[in-house]
Amino acid sequence: MSAILIAIVVLAIVGVVAGLILYYVAEKFKVEEDPRIDEVEEVLPGANCGGCGYPGCRQFAEALTKTDTLEGYFCPVGGNDVMATVAEILGLEAVEQEKQLAVIRCAGSSEFRPVTNEYDGPSNCAMEHALYSGHTECQYGCLGHGDCVAACEFDAIYMDPVTNLPVVVEEKCTACGACVEACPRDIIELRPVGKKSRRIYVACISEDKGGITAKACKVGCIACGNCEKACDFDAITIENNISYIDPGKCRLCRACAPVCPTESIWELNFPVRRSIPSNKVKPKKKPTT
Amino acid sequence: MENKLLVSYSPHIHAQSASVQRIMLDVILALMPAVLFSFYLFGIGAIIVTVVAVASAVLWEWLIAKYLLKRKPQIWDLSAALTGLLLAMNVPSNLPIWMVLIGTLVAIGVGKMSFGGLGQNIFNPALVGRVFLLISFPVAMTSWPVPLKSRMSYLDAVTGATPLGIVKDGVRNGEKISDLMHQIPSHMQMFYGVMGGSLGEMAALLLILGGIYLIIRKVISWHIPVSIIGTVFLFGGLLWLINPEKYPDPLFQILTGGVMLGAIFMATDYVTSPMTPKGKLIFGVSIGLLIVIIREWGAYPEGVSFAILIMNAFVPLIDKYTKPRVFGTMKTKKQN
Amino acid sequence: MPEYKLLTFPKGGVHPPENKLTAGLAIEQFPIPSKVYIHVQQHIGVPAEILVKPKERVLTGQLIAKAKGFVSANIHSSVTGTVFKIDEIYDASGYRKTAVIITPEPEDEWAEGIDTSDELRTDIDQFTPEQIIQKVKEAGIVGMGGATFPTHVKLSIPEGKKCDILIINGVECEPYLTSDHRLMLEKTEEILVGTRLLMKALKVERAVIGIEANKPDAIEKMTEAAKKYEGITVQPLKVKYPQGGEKQLIKAITGREVPSGGLPIDIGAVVQNVGTTFAVYEAVMKNKPLIERIVTITGKDLERRGNFRVRLGTMVKDIIDYVGGLPEGTGKVVLGGPMMGKATKTLNVPVGKGTSGILLMRREETKRKEVLPCIHCARCVMVCPQGLEPYLIMSLAERGMWDKAEEAHAQDCIMCGSCSFVCPSNRPLQDYTQFARNTVMSIMRARKNK
Amino acid sequence: MAKEKNNRLEIFLKGFIKENPVFIMLLGLCPTLGTTTSALNGLGMGLATLFVLTMSNFVISLIAPYIPSKVRIPSYIVVIASFVTIVDLVMHAYAPELYKALGIFIPLIVVNCVILGRAEAFASKNNPWDSILDGLGVGLGFTMSLTILGAVREILGAGEIFGINLHIFKGDGILVFVLAPGAFLVLAYMIALGHKLKKRMYGE
Amino acid sequence: MGTNLLIILIAAMLVNNIVLTKFLGLCPFVGVSRKLSTAAGMAGAVIFVMTIATIITWLIQEYVLKVYDLLYLRTIVFILVIAALVQMVEIIIKKVSPPLYQALGIYLPLITTNCAILGVAILAADTVEFGLLEATVFAIGNGLGFALAIILFSSIREKLDLNDVPEGMEGVPIAFVVATILSLAFMGFSGLA
Amino acid sequence: MATKVKSTLFSMTLTLLIVTAVAAGLLAIVYKYTKGPIKEADLKKEKMALQQVLPEFDNNPIAESDTIPSDIEGDSFKLVVFPAKKGDKLVGVAIKTFTMKGFSGRFDVMVGFLPDGTIYNSIVLSHQETPGLGDKIDPEKSDFSKQFAGKNPATFKLEVEQDGGDVDAITAATISSRAYCDALQRAYNAFKSLDLSKYEN
Numbered sequence A: 001m002s003a004i005l006i007a008i009v010v011l012a013i014v015g016v017v018a019g020l021i022l023y024y025v026a027e028k029f030k031v032e033e034d035p036r037i038d039e040v041e042e043v044l045p046g047a048n049c050g051g052c053g054y055p056g057c058r059q060f061a062e063a064l065t066k067t068d069t070l071e072g073y074f075c076p077v078g079g080n081d082v083m084a085t086v087a088e089i090l091g092l093e094a095v096e097q098e099k100q101l102a103v104i105r106c107a108g109s110s111e112f113r114p115v116t117n118e119y120d121g122p123s124n125c126a127m128e129h130a131l132y133s134g135h136t137e138c139q140y141g142c143l144g145h146g147d148c149v150a151a152c153e154f155d156a157i158y159m160d161p162v163t164n165l166p167v168v169v170e171e172k173c174t175a176c177g178a179c180v181e182a183c184p185r186d187i188i189e190l191r192p193v194g195k196k197s198r199r200i201y202v203a204c205i206s207e208d209k210g211g212i213t214a215k216a217c218k219v220g221c222i223a224c225g226n227c228e229k230a231c232d233f234d235a236i237t238i239e240n241n242i243s244y245i246d247p248g249k250c251r252l253c254r255a256c257a258p259v260c261p262t263e264s265i266w267e268l269n270f271p272v273r274r275s276i277p278s279n280k281v282k283p284k285k286k287p288t289t
Numbered sequence B: 001m002e003n004k005l006l007v008s009y010s011p012h013i014h015a016q017s018a019s020v021q022r023i024m025l026d027v028i029l030a031l032m033p034a035v036l037f038s039f040y041l042f043g044i045g046a047i048i049v050t051v052v053a054v055a056s057a058v059l060w061e062w063l064i065a066k067y068l069l070k071r072k073p074q075i076w077d078l079s080a081a082l083t084g085l086l087l088a089m090n091v092p093s094n095l096p097i098w099m100v101l102i103g104t105l106v107a108i109g110v111g112k113m114s115f116g117g118l119g120q121n122i123f124n125p126a127l128v129g130r131v132f133l134l135i136s137f138p139v140a141m142t143s144w145p146v147p148l149k150s151r152m153s154y155l156d157a158v159t160g161a162t163p164l165g166i167v168k169d170g171v172r173n174g175e176k177i178s179d180l181m182h183q184i185p186s187h188m189q190m191f192y193g194v195m196g197g198s199l200g201e202m203a204a205l206l207l208i209l210g211g212i213y214l215i216i217r218k219v220i221s222w223h224i225p226v227s228i229i230g231t232v233f234l235f236g237g238l239l240w241l242i243n244p245e246k247y248p249d250p251l252f253q254i255l256t257g258g259v260m261l262g263a264i265f266m267a268t269d270y271v272t273s274p275m276t277p278k279g280k281l282i283f284g285v286s287i288g289l290l291i292v293i294i295r296e297w298g299a300y301p302e303g304v305s306f307a308i309l310i311m312n313a314f315v316p317l318i319d320k321y322t323k324p325r326v327f328g329t330m331k332t333k334k335q336n
Numbered sequence C: 001m002p003e004y005k006l007l008t009f010p011k012g013g014v015h016p017p018e019n020k021l022t023a024g025l026a027i028e029q030f031p032i033p034s035k036v037y038i039h040v041q042q043h044i045g046v047p048a049e050i051l052v053k054p055k056e057r058v059l060t061g062q063l064i065a066k067a068k069g070f071v072s073a074n075i076h077s078s079v080t081g082t083v084f085k086i087d088e089i090y091d092a093s094g095y096r097k098t099a100v101i102i103t104p105e106p107e108d109e110w111a112e113g114i115d116t117s118d119e120l121r122t123d124i125d126q127f128t129p130e131q132i133i134q135k136v137k138e139a140g141i142v143g144m145g146g147a148t149f150p151t152h153v154k155l156s157i158p159e160g161k162k163c164d165i166l167i168i169n170g171v172e173c174e175p176y177l178t179s180d181h182r183l184m185l186e187k188t189e190e191i192l193v194g195t196r197l198l199m200k201a202l203k204v205e206r207a208v209i210g211i212e213a214n215k216p217d218a219i220e221k222m223t224e225a226a227k228k229y230e231g232i233t234v235q236p237l238k239v240k241y242p243q244g245g246e247k248q249l250i251k252a253i254t255g256r257e258v259p260s261g262g263l264p265i266d267i268g269a270v271v272q273n274v275g276t277t278f279a280v281y282e283a284v285m286k287n288k289p290l291i292e293r294i295v296t297i298t299g300k301d302l303e304r305r306g307n308f309r310v311r312l313g314t315m316v317k318d319i320i321d322y323v324g325g326l327p328e329g330t331g332k333v334v335l336g337g338p339m340m341g342k343a344t345k346t347l348n349v350p351v352g353k354g355t356s357g358i359l360l361m362r363r364e365e366t367k368r369k370e371v372l373p374c375i376h377c378a379r380c381v382m383v384c385p386q387g388l389e390p391y392l393i394m395s396l397a398e399r400g401m402w403d404k405a406e407e408a409h410a411q412d413c414i415m416c417g418s419c420s421f422v423c424p425s426n427r428p429l430q431d432y433t434q435f436a437r438n439t440v441m442s443i444m445r446a447r448k449n450k
Numbered sequence D: 001m002a003k004e005k006n007n008r009l010e011i012f013l014k015g016f017i018k019e020n021p022v023f024i025m026l027l028g029l030c031p032t033l034g035t036t037t038s039a040l041n042g043l044g045m046g047l048a049t050l051f052v053l054t055m056s057n058f059v060i061s062l063i064a065p066y067i068p069s070k071v072r073i074p075s076y077i078v079v080i081a082s083f084v085t086i087v088d089l090v091m092h093a094y095a096p097e098l099y100k101a102l103g104i105f106i107p108l109i110v111v112n113c114v115i116l117g118r119a120e121a122f123a124s125k126n127n128p129w130d131s132i133l134d135g136l137g138v139g140l141g142f143t144m145s146l147t148i149l150g151a152v153r154e155i156l157g158a159g160e161i162f163g164i165n166l167h168i169f170k171g172d173g174i175l176v177f178v179l180a181p182g183a184f185l186v187l188a189y190m191i192a193l194g195h196k197l198k199k200r201m202y203g204e
Numbered sequence E: 001m002g003t004n005l006l007i008i009l010i011a012a013m014l015v016n017n018i019v020l021t022k023f024l025g026l027c028p029f030v031g032v033s034r035k036l037s038t039a040a041g042m043a044g045a046v047i048f049v050m051t052i053a054t055i056i057t058w059l060i061q062e063y064v065l066k067v068y069d070l071l072y073l074r075t076i077v078f079i080l081v082i083a084a085l086v087q088m089v090e091i092i093i094k095k096v097s098p099p100l101y102q103a104l105g106i107y108l109p110l111i112t113t114n115c116a117i118l119g120v121a122i123l124a125a126d127t128v129e130f131g132l133l134e135a136t137v138f139a140i141g142n143g144l145g146f147a148l149a150i151i152l153f154s155s156i157r158e159k160l161d162l163n164d165v166p167e168g169m170e171g172v173p174i175a176f177v178v179a180t181i182l183s184l185a186f187m188g189f190s191g192l193a
Numbered sequence F: 001m002a003t004k005v006k007s008t009l010f011s012m013t014l015t016l017l018i019v020t021a022v023a024a025g026l027l028a029i030v031y032k033y034t035k036g037p038i039k040e041a042d043l044k045k046e047k048m049a050l051q052q053v054l055p056e057f058d059n060n061p062i063a064e065s066d067t068i069p070s071d072i073e074g075d076s077f078k079l080v081v082f083p084a085k086k087g088d089k090l091v092g093v094a095i096k097t098f099t100m101k102g103f104s105g106r107f108d109v110m111v112g113f114l115p116d117g118t119i120y121n122s123i124v125l126s127h128q129e130t131p132g133l134g135d136k137i138d139p140e141k142s143d144f145s146k147q148f149a150g151k152n153p154a155t156f157k158l159e160v161e162q163d164g165g166d167v168d169a170i171t172a173a174t175i176s177s178r179a180y181c182d183a184l185q186r187a188y189n190a191f192k193s194l195d196l197s198k199y200e201n
């Protein structure tokens, strides 16, 4: 029995002594750190995608704990839900932000945009772009090496092997903006999802004059102005030889698309038009995956 | 598609002579005299082992690239063949075929393809294969056929010890080197290459000739071979001066075992050696020191393979700290 | 062969086949084409501001676009004719840029004050340094060695810096090109007077003309002629690419190193190309603005090769048609030399101030071979004259690791292409080092601005 | 209720592939490599760990609510260490051969990250019954992994399995596999395989 | 005596390298070896804690456990001591030297469950020939061995990051292949001590 | 299930106290019951070894064991002598011997002698020789150790053939073989110095 007692006593002493020393040391050497950083980091998605504008989730969390307003702070991956939770932790007002999706503003598939010279270098959009205007006559269009695909952490873009253009998978896209950043040609735009995920936009960004664009690409915007006239809501402006539809003003009335002679206006997720003018069959569109 | 102009970054011309295949071919050619001589010494066994090793190394590379990695096999760059050849030169000529196959499988599969194939590996593939075999099959890997004795037999060749083995065992047993001398061939014999050992341990002379060819063709630089051989000679010599009865003389050190083959053909493998001359010297000197340390104080009679493999592991560190000086930066300024 | 000690830079370099096919061909005047396309930006810096309108008649040498800001250069009409329109035309960068398109008249009518005679004028004492720089500026002279940096900027030594040596770059280390070589043979005295002018502008006592040893005739002729001019010596250099690189040249001649991230003037040197020097002579002594330059047109399959004096704005297509049209099997048309020149996507690109040559290459000669993995042979490291590790920079650039690329000094790459040239695995090293250099430099600039 | 059952099954099964402690989570690697020179040793180590894991999971889930958070870790460690010592004593007494073969790795079960990991991640937050299930599941997954690893090494290294000679080698087998490098090698390829399996069964 | 200590040191560091032949401390070896700088930090922390822990546990074993015949409590006592020690070191460093904490601190919690520390403490206590001095040298040797292995390993992994490692082998599997070959190579040291 | 107890000095100390005390108590009890079996287990190996290296006996040699000094100083280098008797008759003597010359250092061997000095059998108790090489000294791995059975070191030279002895060494493991001979020789020397009569009664 005494052996058992000795064991208990020795171990208890070790335990208690260790505990006491620790307690003492912990008290004596206390360091303050905002515990909310950990809490906030916990609720952030942890994708470290940089969509918020900070290098990673931890840095974003640190920034959040220091700010007094959530205006201008947004985690695209977590969306409004996460921001609401963050707001709760920090005791701040949540700021709602409309959900966005990436769209590809170039429709110049190899079918419509002839290749005029052969790029003989590393398959990389940024590098081809830095070298020259590219292997077609369009100096604005997609180069097709998929820098955007590589940049997407969420597997939300893939290259269509037929058109050699990138396609955004709506279900997966978190609007983090990594692709927008990656594209050397600024082809990708984040646009509000829109009602029932319906969106209308000009799938071309060529600022070349109409004639040059027309020669370079059959589906490029030639800045003819038809759409501008067709729009009743002032949503369309033409500047620098290119038409742009302002998502803030666009009411999704679909007046513009049929009048475009080059079919550069794309409509996503709309029902099929009842009567499609025979010469206005759209190029393949809604990515379904 | 007709006559579209090419556009690319500069330069628009490329050195004609520079190609991976040509480099590998040069190394194989440089090895040939020694290979043929070993055929002469060891006969049929040497031929079987060499052919099997080369063929299987290439085959493994092809199979793994095609079916496991699903990449385009690159066997025509000849690096797999070279690995096979070097492995063959590192094993006894009476090694059973199935062991040779395991050796090349480990060399190519573990040592090279697991890392992603040509250029990606950290360790010298042939040596990975060799050390794997040595540790797995210590008996088979250390019974050396006696040269010229049984040229017409393969598995049942007459075996004997290598000079290093004789010395190591003798010294371990407390014998004096001078008493052991009669058991081992003379320096001249070693230089011409008649002694027990693996295929590639023979013929220092022919290996040196191969090395000179490689240096002239600018395939390798002198730094690694010279620093290894020099260090083994100097460090071995130092020990010998301290106690000639315990430590063999420096000529013996550099003429026996794999020093020549290792220094000229294996430590120089680009992929697994440092980039800059300074790095190469550090690499070579360290290998030299390790060779002597392992030989004299370690368990193994021979340390070249281990020394090279160990230093292979240091290459990323060496490369990191021996960068060339960037033009326009101060000499004293440290880069990291 | 006279005995001289050949200098060179200490580290790296390669020996591409020289192929100086046009070295023996005297400079010819290229005829005035049916249209000229004059870009308003033919220099590093801000585009010049257009002064003319369509339908307006302009004279040869007339200012048609005015430098905008300090780092910019004037643009002059290279022909007499009518402005056809102002449009976007491809330039050497491979992008469409604004150009003044002029329909020339067959006969030149020169703008006022330009001396078009061939007579040599040496009376440089009449000009003050400031006047020289002003004339250089007015003439729109930019570096003709390739970088097209406005020369007057280079001549205006910044406060606190001092220049003690002028180096004239007559190296022409690029294979194929011979325009500088011909110029040195045919305009020897003019170049020396130009050198004196530059010396005066820079207030230096010493000028060295560096020439590669593969041009013994030029070395001899220049050495002989230079004896008359005080302070000018000719320095033969070893044949090794990129001997003509500014930093390498300064190192070879003076032993000084331009600090990483610095300019030659930081170590008291200014380098000017012989073509630039000749242009300076013409601008100052003859009031002649920069409206034409020597272009080497060459290629193994070309029927007729040559060194032409070409009006700026002449389409490459016109020149190629003139020498017999694009040969069968041409794969690449390079503006400049094979090591550093730019491949063009179209022949509809005009000759600019920086176009030193037009090189036609066979497809099989220039088509890139299959890229293999890096075998760490260290050849690229050994040949890089800048002491970089191209294989590493390429790996880092492929993975977008720009901070590490900066640590690896990607920003110090001079884009000489030696690394790509020697790589046995055909790796596009220069592609990546150049890309990394530019990316890192813009990151560094952004950081500095912040 | 059905859902809950499913849930329980899931708790139990995840240790085998999806969250296999060795091949997927890479926990407890030291004993994994150190004790798998033969299938039997692997099995023994696995079972010892299984016992400690299950018991400590059980006890910890019981006492967790009463432990102040600052002494949480030390307390858990004491619990775990007690069970380890019990295994140690019992094994020493009744399975001395195995005890010798496993050697230092028995006391080291204490620091096996799998155990503390499950205590922290699962037992301290769940009820005792689930915690036992979790312990059993993860423990069996661990045991399975160790046994497989041991078996592969034994077959390749000695041509035997559970001590039974398979007569595949004329001599001794490929010795490397019973030595240190072989342990790393087999594990390397097993992990690659494990991830492949997981991908195939559960998708990304 | 001196050579004896040297032999203990070399044996612990190279011949019986704790990671490559004894399989201890693998979790940090794999987990904290992606970057050279962090690996070096971890190595420093391990050497430090390993040495102190071994000294303290050796003393406890010798003067408490043996005296009261409580060797069966060893596991539990050792781990308690190590856990408390690590936590204490962490707290103190955090306060006293923030830079050092930045460098080492984040690894310290990982060390509690690092079996290398406990393993070395047990091995040192188990080796009958060891006095306190030998045990200390033994701990330092093992710490250095760990440091050598993890630093080499991380420099290799940094290089592998720039390589084209096949899918499926990336990350841990290829790291273990490297460990395999390292451990093969280190067999060359056998017999040195 | 969040923790309900707050961390205060008191609660923390108390918790640790309770946990450690309970643990210690529990372990002490387990220890009490396993102590015996552990001791037994530790002896088991020796017992089995004795049975293998000696002819049949009916006494308890462990209880009657005795130590004699070896040529190396130090407690852990003493040889242990186990007399085996059948009835009152000494049938053999087992000696627990060792060698320091193993490839990986020391290993221990149990060797049994008949009273006339003939080796009855020998078995290695613990070793660290290389698997596949030196570990063949273990009778489970090869017949190497069996060659000594029935040999009398007086006539059978305990040295490997390479060194001019009568022992057939293990291929590629001469060192271990030599060491084994060294252990046996040490035991034999001790055996010769024994006064066997002191066990006879």
Ligand SMILES: Cc1cc2nc3c(=O)[nH]c(=O)nc-3n(C[C@H](O)[C@H](O)[C@H](O)COP(=O)(O)O)c2cc1C
Pocket (backbone or CB within 6 Å): C044, C143, C145, C146, C147, C148, C149, C153, C154, C155, C245, C246, C247, C263, C264, C265, C270, C271
């Ligand atoms: C952005 C930039 C700024 C420069 N600034 C100066 C300057 O202030 N003074 C000067 O003398 N040269 C200046 N230079 C000219 C360079 O020193 C160098 O002569 C020019 O880039 C041409 O060299 P290269 O053909 O070797 O590239 C500048 C060049 C560049 C690209």
Ligand SMILES: Cc1cc2nc3c(=O)[nH]c(=O)nc-3n(C[C@H](O)[C@H](O)[C@H](O)COP(=O)(O)O)c2cc1C
Pocket (backbone or CB within 6 Å): C142, C143, C144, C145, C146, C147, C148, C149, C169, C170, C171, C172, C173, C174, C242, C243, C244, C245, C246, C247, C271, C272, C273, C274, C276, C277, C340, C414, C415, C416
């Ligand atoms: C790799 C390289 C090679 C060069 N080779 C020449 C050359 O051969 N001749 C030359 O005049 N300039 C050459 N340059 C340009 C010079 O560096 C430098 O810009 C020029 O001599 C400055 O004179 P500029 O401003 O009058 O053009 C080269 C530049 C580089 C980067």
Ligand SMILES: Cc1cc2nc3c(=O)[nH]c(=O)nc-3n(C[C@H](O)[C@H](O)[C@H](O)COP(=O)(O)O)c2cc1C
Pocket (backbone or CB within 6 Å): B138, B169, B299, B300, B301, E187, E190, F103, F104, F129, F130, F131, F133, F134, F135, F170, F171, F172, F173, F174, F175, F176, F177
């Ligand atoms: C890693 C390694 C382990 C070895 N292990 C042993 C061993 O356990 N026992 C042994 O006698 N020899 C061992 N050797 C072999 C000896 O070093 C020596 O070569 C051999 O005993 C003498 O050779 P021989 O028996 O063929 O005459 C080992 C060798 C190496 C390289």
Ligand SMILES: Cc1cc2nc3c(=O)[nH]c(=O)nc-3n(C[C@H](O)[C@H](O)[C@H](O)CO)c2cc1C
Pocket (backbone or CB within 6 Å): B023, B024, B027, B079, B080, B082, B083, B084, B086, B112, B117, B118, B119, B120, B121, B123, B124, B125, B126, B127, B219, B220, B265, B266, B267, B268, B269, B270, B271, B272, C375
């Ligand atoms: C000079 C030189 C030496 C080489 N030495 C070896 C060698 O020792 N072992 C080997 O497997 N491959 C060798 N190779 C071939 C090749 O580089 C090697 O297989 C790569 O390590 C594979 O990535 C050598 C190649 C060269 C150019």
Ligand code: SF4
Pocket (backbone or CB within 6 Å): A101, A102, A151, A152, A153, A154, A155, A156, A157, A168, A172, A173, A174, A175, A176, A177, A178, A179, A180
């Ligand atoms: S598609 Fe673009 S915005 Fe959407 S998730 Fe991918 S990278 Fe982010």
Ligand code: SF4
Pocket (backbone or CB within 6 Å): A104, A125, A141, A142, A143, A144, A145, A146, A147, A148, A149, A166, A182, A183, A184, A185, A186, A187, A188
């Ligand atoms: S959208 Fe931009 S990044 Fe994507 S493939 Fe096209 S050019 Fe490249």
Ligand code: SF4
Pocket (backbone or CB within 6 Å): C383, C384, C385, C386, C387, C388, C389, C390, C412, C413, C414, C415, C416, C417, C418, C419, C420, C429, C430, C433
């Ligand atoms: S890295 Fe740049 S400077 Fe160096 S060789 Fe390549 S192109 Fe030339």
Ligand code: SF4
Pocket (backbone or CB within 6 Å): C373, C374, C375, C376, C377, C378, C379, C380, C381, C390, C391, C419, C422, C423, C424, C425, C426, C427, C429
């Ligand atoms: S030259 Fe090519 S193969 Fe050689 S090190 Fe450089 S990139 Fe690698």
Ligand code: FES
Pocket (backbone or CB within 6 Å): D027, D028, D029, D030, D031, D111, D112, D113, E024, E025, E026, E027, E028, E113, E114, E115, E116
């Ligand atoms: S199991 Fe050894 S460190 Fe984790």
